[in-house]
Amino acid sequence: MSRGPGRAEQPIGVFDSGIGGLTVVRALRRLLPGERIVYLGDTARVPYGNKSHATIERYALQAGQILGRHDPKLMVIACNTASAHGLAALQAAAPCPVIGVIEPGAEAAAAAKGPVGIMGTLATVQSGAYEDAIRRRNPGALIHSLACPLLVSFAEEGWLDDPITDAICRRYLNQIPFEVRTIVLGCTHYPILMPSLARTRPGTTWLDSGELAAQAVEDILRGSLGFRTGSARGDLRILLTDAGTRLQEIGARFLGEPLETVELVEL
Amino acid sequence: MSRGPGRAEQPIGVFDSGIGGLTVVRALRRLLPGERIVYLGDTARVPYGNKSHATIERYALQAGQILGRHDPKLMVIACNTASAHGLAALQAAAPCPVIGVIEPGAEAAAAAKGPVGIMGTLATVQSGAYEDAIRRRNPGALIHSLACPLLVSFAEEGWLDDPITDAICRRYLNQIPFEVRTIVLGCTHYPILMPSLARTRPGTTWLDSGELAAQAVEDILRGSLGFRTGSARGDLRILLTDAGTRLQEIGARFLGEPLETVELVEL
Numbered sequence: 001m002s003r004g005p006g007r008a009e010q011p012i013g014v015f016d017s018g019i020g021g022l023t024v025v026r027a028l029r030r031l032l033p034g035e036r037i038v039y040l041g042d043t044a045r046v047p048y049g050n051k052s053h054a055t056i057e058r059y060a061l062q063a064g065q066i067l068g069r070h071d072p073k074l075m076v077i078a079c080n081t082a083s084a085h086g087l088a089a090l091q092a093a094a095p096c097p098v099i100g101v102i103e104p105g106a107e108a109a110a111a112a113k114g115p116v117g118i119m120g121t122l123a124t125v126q127s128g129a130y131e132d133a134i135r136r137r138n139p140g141a142l143i144h145s146l147a148c149p150l151l152v153s154f155a156e157e158g159w160l161d162d163p164i165t166d167a168i169c170r171r172y173l174n175q176i177p178f179e180v181r182t183i184v185l186g187c188t189h190y191p192i193l194m195p196s197l198a199r200t201r202p203g204t205t206w207l208d209s210g211e212l213a214a215q216a217v218e219d220i221l222r223g224s225l226g227f228r229t230g231s232a233r234g235d236l237r238i239l240l241t242d243a244g245t246r247l248q249e250i251g252a253r254f255l256g257e258p259l260e261t262v263e264l265v266e267l
Numbered sequence: 268m269s270r271g272p273g274r275a276e277q278p279i280g281v282f283d284s285g286i287g288g289l290t291v292v293r294a295l296r297r298l299l300p301g302e303r304i305v306y307l308g309d310t311a312r313v314p315y316g317n318k319s320h321a322t323i324e325r326y327a328l329q330a331g332q333i334l335g336r337h338d339p340k341l342m343v344i345a346c347n348t349a350s351a352h353g354l355a356a357l358q359a360a361a362p363c364p365v366i367g368v369i370e371p372g373a374e375a376a377a378a379a380k381g382p383v384g385i386m387g388t389l390a391t392v393q394s395g396a397y398e399d400a401i402r403r404r405n406p407g408a409l410i411h412s413l414a415c416p417l418l419v420s421f422a423e424e425g426w427l428d429d430p431i432t433d434a435i436c437r438r439y440l441n442q443i444p445f446e447v448r449t450i451v452l453g454c455t456h457y458p459i460l461m462p463s464l465a466r467t468r469p470g471t472t473w474l475d476s477g478e479l480a481a482q483a484v485e486d487i488l489r490g491s492l493g494f495r496t497g498s499a500r501g502d503l504r505i506l507l508t509d510a511g512t513r514l515q516e517i518g519a520r521f522l523g524e525p526l527e528t529v530e531l532v533e534l
Contacts, residue, residue, distance in 0.1 A: 044322050045312045050423075055311050055509045122513070153420040156317075164438065167431050242322045246389070 008226030011036035011234075012217065013072030013096075015063040018046030019247070020155065020189035021078030022254035024101065025236065027214035028076075029257075034227065036234040038070045039078075042267060044242035047152050048081040049121025049187075056123065060086025062267050064094050066239065072096055073225045076217060080105075080120055080186045080209060084127035097220065104216040105184045105209035106133030112182040112205070115142035119172065120186030122147040130186055144180055148172045148187075155189040156250055160196070169193065169200040185209055192254060236260070241267045275493030278303035278501075279484065280339030280363075282330040285313030286514070287422065287456035288345030289521035291368065292503065294481035295343075296524075301494065303501040305337045306345075309534060311509035314419050315348040316388025316454075323390065327353025329534050331361050333506065339363055340492045343484060347372075347387055347453045347476060351394035364487065371483040372451050372476035373400030379449040379472070382409035386439065387453030389414040397453055411447055415439045415454075422456040423517055432460065436467040452476055459521060503527070508534045 012035055014025055019041050028037060040063050042048075048056050060082050067075055075098040077083045077090065083100025091098045102124075109116045109130070118130045125147040134141045150168055159165045176183065181204055185191055188210040197206065221227050228234060240247070240262055251259040279302055281292055286308050295304060307330050309315075315323050327349050334342055342365040344350045344357065350367025358365045369391075376383045376397070385397045392414040401408045417435055426432045443450065448471055452458055455477040464473065488494050495501060507514070507529055518526040 044318060050511045050513070051311060051509050052511050055511075123511075150420055150424055153417055157417055164431065164434050167434065171431065242318050244317045244319050244322075244390075246317070 007073050009228050010071055010073040011038045013067035013070060013075040014039045014078045015060070015067055015075065015082065016041050016079040016188065017048040017082055018043050019251045019254050020152070020187065021210070022251055023188050023191050024076065024078035024210035024213055026254070026256045027211045028217060029234075029236070031214050031218055032221070032227070034230065034232065034234050036228060038067060038072065038237045038239065040067050040239045040265070041241070043240045043244060043247070044267060047121070048079065049123050049149060049152060051123060053085045053127070056082055056085035057089045059267075060090050061093055064090045064098070066265055066267065068095055074099070074217065074220060076213060077101065078188055078210060078213065080124045080188065084124045084129035097225070099213065099216060099220065101188065101209040101213040102129050102186070103133055104212035105186060105207055106130055107137065108207045108212050109182065109184050110134045110137035110141060112207075114182065115144060115177070115180045117176040117180040117183035118143060118145040118186045119148050119151070119183060119190060120145070121152065122149050124186055130184065144176050146172060146175055151193060152187065152189045155192045158250060158253060160192065162196075165193065165196045166199060169196045173197070173201050181205060182207065238262045239265045241265060274340050276495055277338055277340040278305045278504075280334035280337060280342040281306045281345045282327070282334055282342065282349065283308050283346045283455065284315040284349055285310050286518045286521050287419065287454065288477070289518055290455050290458050291343065291345035291477035291480055293521070293523045294478045295484060296501075296503070298481050298485055299488070299494070300500050301497065302488075303495060305334060305339065305504045305506065307334050307506045307532070308508070310507045310511060310514070311534060314388070315346065316390050316416060316419060318390060320352045320394070323349055323352035324356045326534075327357050328360055331357045331365070333532055333534065335362055341366070341484065341487060343480060344368065345455055345477060345480065347391045347455065351391045351396035364492070366480065366483060366487065368455065368476040368480040369396050369453070370400055371479035372453060372474055373397055374404065375474045375479050376449065376451050377401045377404035377408060379474075381449065382411060382444070382447045384443040384447040384450035385410060385412040385453045386415050386418070386450060386457060387412070388419065389416050391453055397451065411443050413439060413442055418460060419454065419456045422459045425517060425520060427459065428462060432463045433466060436460065436463045440464070440468050448472060449474065505529045506532045508532060
């Protein structure tokens with residue numbers, strides 16, 4: 001692995017179970033427009049939210065190996081489920097630093113006033129990763145975690161301004177006590193449902209784990225890895241394990257810009 | 268491959284993208300209680316409904332290879348999406364006859380009076396497999412196909428007597444013209460949603476592709492492959508590629524009996 005000044009020019013590798021992690025890429029490109037990004041979405045095996053620890057960990061290691069071919073200066077697991085179950089293994093195996101989206105979200109949650117809520121997939125909630133990370137920082141924190149298995153499907157389907165989506169959000173959010181005023185969006189798909197969530201529970205502070213992870217990336221680059229030089233906008237390569245139907249349409253919604261060419265890789 | 272009288276004692280291999288195909292196993296065990304069944308559910312990579320043709324075909328071939336180790340007398344692809352995209356390839360490669368769930372469903376649909384509706388995943392509907400199979404039998408058939416991407420998630424989540432599930436079913440079914448009185452459940456997950464579907468569209472004849480496939484299996488065994496001898500109930504082996512959370516609970520709902528031991532296989 002090369003180090004030193006040339007290293008800053010290397011891309012950031014971003015891994016997600018599918019295309020929800022493009023919300024993290026969107027935040028990265030807004031915050032750090034000069035950085036080059038290689039995104040790997042495991043669209044052939046998405047979603048990870050109901051899979052077991054062993055399977056998710058294995059998939060994360062395979063994804064890290066693919067991203068490693070691009071010699072990234074940093075890898076970001078832009079998926080809460082994969083962060084909860086695969087981060088430690090990938091950190092141990094990868095030839096560069098690796099961060100997930102849970103620690104940045106937990107950092108903000110631990111600093112919140114009053115009890116906090118965590119919304120996530122079943123696998124993320126069952127891992128207890130958010131509770132652990134928040135209690136390391138604030139041992140007395142009051143935390144209400146809630147698995148919301150159907151929200152990923154709704155985000156991917158794109159029923160964004162829809163009474164049925166509102167009804168689903170209401171069903172889930174009503175299970176979090178009303179005194180909870182700070183809720184972590186513990187899945188990178190959820191920010192796209194913000195209109196429904198906000199309508200359902202006004203006055204809530206929503207912590208976007210993907211947005212917070214992008215800020216953490218900026219801190220790490222500033223601290224040691226370095227920013228890419230020059231003023232040109234960094235390129236974005238998108239690698240997917242399956243180019244399913246409606247991908248351009250749904251991907252663009254998460255990324256906030258059109259998806260240019262997509263490359264297929266086999267996993 | 269062995270043939271002759273001993274062959275009838277061999278199990279039926281059933282492949283599905285996940286556990287929805289257990290509705291087909293349920294029908295098989297009711298219709299043919301003496302038969303041994305080996306079920307392979309690709310729970311690590313479920314759902315297939317939004318994946319591409321190439322990926323689904325590859326997954327079907329891999330699954331057929333695993334089932335082949337059990338020397339089945341017949342393989343059943345108990346998943347409409349995998350039947351639509353993987354049946355031809357698996358038939359060409361497998362050491363035994365292979366049937367899918369689409370031809371039996373199409374057979375019944377072609378015999379129906381008036382226009383027919385097809386509900387399925389995006390990949391099933393986009394394949395045009397039902398239209399092709401129905402029009403081979405009835406070239407003038409009027410067919411209304413509708414992709415219902417969210418229904419699989421609702422079936423797996425088990426919100427079975429629920430106003431939100433009713434609302435989703437209504438949203439989808441209202442897109443099929445009211446003069447359509449026969450609708451094919453072109454996904455083996457859908458029968459579990461029958462209470463909501465029936466409430467939404469009373470007076471409809473629902474064709475259950477899985478149930479019809481089980482009848483087709485009976486015909487094939489009677490015709491050439493032979494029934495297993497003896498009166499003992501056949502054993503059921505369940506192989507899964509991931510033993511995720513809530514599997515016993517959700518699987519039992521589809522199978523209609525408790526899931527005994529489950530074996531993990533890697534795919």
